[in-house]
Amino acid sequence: MAQSLAKEFTKGLWAEIPPFRLVLGLCPTLAVTKSVENGIGMGLATTFVLVFSNLLISLLRNVIPTKVRIACYIVIIATFVTIVELVMQAFTYPLFLKLGIFIPLIVVNCIVLGRAEAFASKNNPVLAVADGLGIGIGFTLSLASLGAVREILGAGTITIWGGNPVFDITTWYQPFTYMVEAPGAFAALGLMLAGMNLISKK
Amino acid sequence: MREMLSMIVVLTLLASVSGGLLAAVKSGTELRIEEQILKFQKAPAIESLFSNVTNDPLKERFNLETEDASIQIFPGKMADGSMAVAFETLGKGGYGGDIGLMVAISLDKDSLVGARVTTHAETPGLGSRAKDDLQFVSQFNDKTMDTNLALKADNGTIDAMSGATVTSRAVTRAAIQAQTLYKNLKPEIIKQIQ
Amino acid sequence: MEYFELAIGSIFINNILLAQFLGMCPFVGTSKKMETAVGMSMAVVFVMVMAGMITWSVDMFLLKALNVEYLRTLSFILVIASLVQFVEMFLKKSIPGLYAGLGIFLPLITTNCAVMGACLLNISNEFVFTKALMSSFSYAVGFGLALVLFAGVRERVNLGRVPKPLQDTSIGLITAGIIALTFTSFRGMV
Numbered sequence: 143m144a145q146s147l148a149k150e151f152t153k154g155l156w157a158e159i160p161p162f163r164l165v166l167g168l169c170p171t172l173a174v175t176k177s178v179e180n181g182i183g184m185g186l187a188t189t190f191v192l193v194f195s196n197l198l199i200s201l202l203r204n205v206i207p208t209k210v211r212i213a214c215y216i217v218i219i220a221t222f223v224t225i226v227e228l229v230m231q232a233f234t235y236p237l238f239l240k241l242g243i244f245i246p247l248i249v250v251n252c253i254v255l256g257r258a259e260a261f262a263s264k265n266n267p268v269l270a271v272a273d274g275l276g277i278g279i280g281f282t283l284s285l286a287s288l289g290a291v292r293e294i295l296g297a298g299t300i301t302i303w304g305g306n307p308v309f310d311i312t313t314w315y316q317p318f319t320y321m322v323e324a325p326g327a328f329a330a331l332g333l334m335l336a337g338m339n340l341i342s343k344k
Numbered sequence: 345m346r347e348m349l350s351m352i353v354v355l356t357l358l359a360s361v362s363g364g365l366l367a368a369v370k371s372g373t374e375l376r377i378e379e380q381i382l383k384f385q386k387a388p389a390i391e392s393l394f395s396n397v398t399n400d401p402l403k404e405r406f407n408l409e410t411e412d413a414s415i416q417i418f419p420g421k422m423a424d425g426s427m428a429v430a431f432e433t434l435g436k437g438g439y440g441g442d443i444g445l446m447v448a449i450s451l452d453k454d455s456l457v458g459a460r461v462t463t464h465a466e467t468p469g470l471g472s473r474a475k476d477d478l479q480f481v482s483q484f485n486d487k488t489m490d491t492n493l494a495l496k497a498d499n500g501t502i503d504a505m506s507g508a509t510v511t512s513r514a515v516t517r518a519a520i521q522a523q524t525l526y527k528n529l530k531p532e533i534i535k536q537i538q
Numbered sequence: 539m540e541y542f543e544l545a546i547g548s549i550f551i552n553n554i555l556l557a558q559f560l561g562m563c564p565f566v567g568t569s570k571k572m573e574t575a576v577g578m579s580m581a582v583v584f585v586m587v588m589a590g591m592i593t594w595s596v597d598m599f600l601l602k603a604l605n606v607e608y609l610r611t612l613s614f615i616l617v618i619a620s621l622v623q624f625v626e627m628f629l630k631k632s633i634p635g636l637y638a639g640l641g642i643f644l645p646l647i648t649t650n651c652a653v654m655g656a657c658l659l660n661i662s663n664e665f666v667f668t669k670a671l672m673s674s675f676s677y678a679v680g681f682g683l684a685l686v687l688f689a690g691v692r693e694r695v696n697l698g699r700v701p702k703p704l705q706d707t708s709i710g711l712i713t714a715g716i717i718a719l720t721f722t723s724f725r726g727m728v
Binding site for chain 3: 165166167168169170171172173212213216217220221223224227228243246247249250251252320323324325326327328329331332333335336337339340343
C-alpha cells in the first residue's frame with residue numbers, strides 16, 4: 143500500500159509530468175508563464191482543484207451513474223474552481239488579476255478532467271489524492287521552470303512576490319522580449335520538451 | 345427506470361450541494377474581495393492622480409447612489425486649497441473585457457485633473473499600454489466637462505494609440521461616462537463634502 | 539464598421555490560439571493531419587457559435603436576472619458539455635468517417651478552453667447579442683485558420699529529417715511559435 147502510494151505520487155513528478163509527458167493542459171502552460179510567480183500561482187490553483195476533485199470523485203465513484211459521470215465530474219470540478227476563484231480574489235488579488243480568465247478556465251483544463259476519468263473514478267480516495275497531489279506538483283514545477291526560462295531570457299530578472307528582483311543579469315544581458323510575448327511561449331516549451339527527450343533517452 | 349431516476353437524483357443533489365457551498369463561500373469572501381479591490385486596483389491610481397493632496401482620499405471616501413449603482417467617491421484637497429474628486433467608471437468593449445478608468449475632476453474648475461486605467465485584460469504590449477504608458481491617458485488632463493472626449497476617428501479630441509483602436513475607444517467611453525456622471529452628481533458631491 | 543474591426547481583431551490580432559492561448563490541446567492534438575484539422579475546425583465553428591448564443595442567453599436571462607453570477611463557470615460548462623454531446627451524436631450518425639477521424643478529441647471539445655473562453659469573453663465584454671454572435675464566429679474562424687495553417691506546415695515538417703529529440707510535439711511547438719510570430723505583424727491593422 144505504502145509503496146503504491148509513493149508510486150502514484152512520484153509518477154506525476156517525472157514519468158507522467160504534465161504538460162511535458164502528458165501533453166495536456168497547454169493553455170495555461172503557455173499563457174500564464176510570463177513569469178515564475180504566475181507559473182507557481184497557476185500551478186497551485188490547479189493542484190488545489192485536482193486534489194479536491196480527485197478526492198470527491200473517488201469517494202463518490204460508486205454512487206455516480208456511469209452515463210452521467212462526465213456531467214457529475216464537471217459539476218464537482220467547476221465547484222472547486224469557483225471556490226479557488228473567490229478565495230484568490232479575496233487573498234491574493236494582484237495574482238488573480240494577472241491570471242485573469244485562466245482561473246475560471248481551470249474547469250476546462252484537460253488534466254483535471256483527465257485524472258478524474260482515468261484515475262480517480264477507478265481508485266480509492268487515498269490513492270486518488272496522492273495522484274492529484276503528484277500531478278499537481280509536477281504541473282506546478284513545469285510551469286515554474288518554463289516561467290523561469292521565459293522570465294530570465296525575456297526580462298533578464300526573476301521577481302517573486304513583488305519587491306526587488308531576486309535574480310538579475312540585466313547588467314550584462316540584453317533581454318529578449320520575444321520570450322515573454324506569445325510566440326516565445328511556443329518556442330520555449332518546444333525546446334524544453336526536446337531537452338527532456340534528450341535527457342530521458344540516455 | 346431506476347437508472348434514470350438515480351441519474352436525475354444524483355445530478356440534482358450534486359448541483360444543489362455545489363450551489364449552496366458556493367453561495368456560502370461567496371458571502372464569506374465578499375467583504376474581503378471589496379477591500380482587496382480598493383487596495384490593489386483603486387489605491388495606486390488615486391495616489392498617482394492625487395500626488396500632492398493634503399488629505400487622505402482613501403480614508404475619506406463615501407458612496408453615492410445613482411439609479412443603478414453605488415459609486416465610491418474619493419475626495420482630494422489639492423495643494424492650492426481647491427477640491428477635486430476621483431471615481432472609477434467602466435469602459436465597455438475592450439478586447440479582454442471592461443476597462444476600468446479612475447478619473448479625477450476638479451470641483452472648482454469643472455475640468456479633469458487626469459485619468460488612470462485601473463483594470464484591463466488587453467493584449468500585452470498593445471492595449472496594455474493604456475495603463476503602462478501614461479502618454480495616452482495624459483491626453484485627458486485639463487479637459488473641460490464639455491469637451492468631446494471621443495476618439496478623433498469618432499469626431500472627438502483624443503488620439504487613439506496606434507494599433508490599439510478598440511482599447512482606446514473603450515477608454516474614451518469610460519471617460520465620457522465619467523463626464524455625464526459628474527454632471528449629474530455634482531450637487532450631491534458638494535453637499536457630501538461640506 | 540465597429541463590427542468589421544471586431545471581426546478583424548478577433549481573427550488576426552487577438553487570435554484565440556496564437557495570441558490568447560485558448561484551445562491549445564486540440565491545436566497540438568489534431569494538427570498532425572490536414573483532414574482532422576479541417577474536421578476539428580468545422581466542429582469548433584459550429585459549437586462555438588451555438589455555445590456563444592446559448593451561454594449569452596443563459597447569462598442574460600438567468601444568471602443576471604437571479605443575481606447569481608458566481609454560478610457562471612458552472613452553468614456555462616454544463617451548457618457546453620451537453621451541446622458537445624449533441625454534436626457527437628449527430629456526427630456519429632451522419633458522418634461516421636469524420637467521427638472516426640476525430641476520435642478522442644470530440645469529447646475533449648468539452649474541455650476545449652477556446653469554446654469556454656470565447657463565451658466568457660463575450661460576457662466580460664458585455665456585448666449585445668449580435669456582437670456576441672459576431673465575436674464567437676470570428677474567434678471560431680480565427681481558430682480554424684490558425685489550425686489549418688499549422689496542420690499544413692506540420693505535415694511538411696514531418697516529411698523532413700527532424701533530429702530525434704525534437705520530433706513530433708517539440709518541433710510542432712517551435713513551428714507554432716514561428717506562425718504566432720507572423721501573426722503579430724497583423725497588429726498595426728486596427
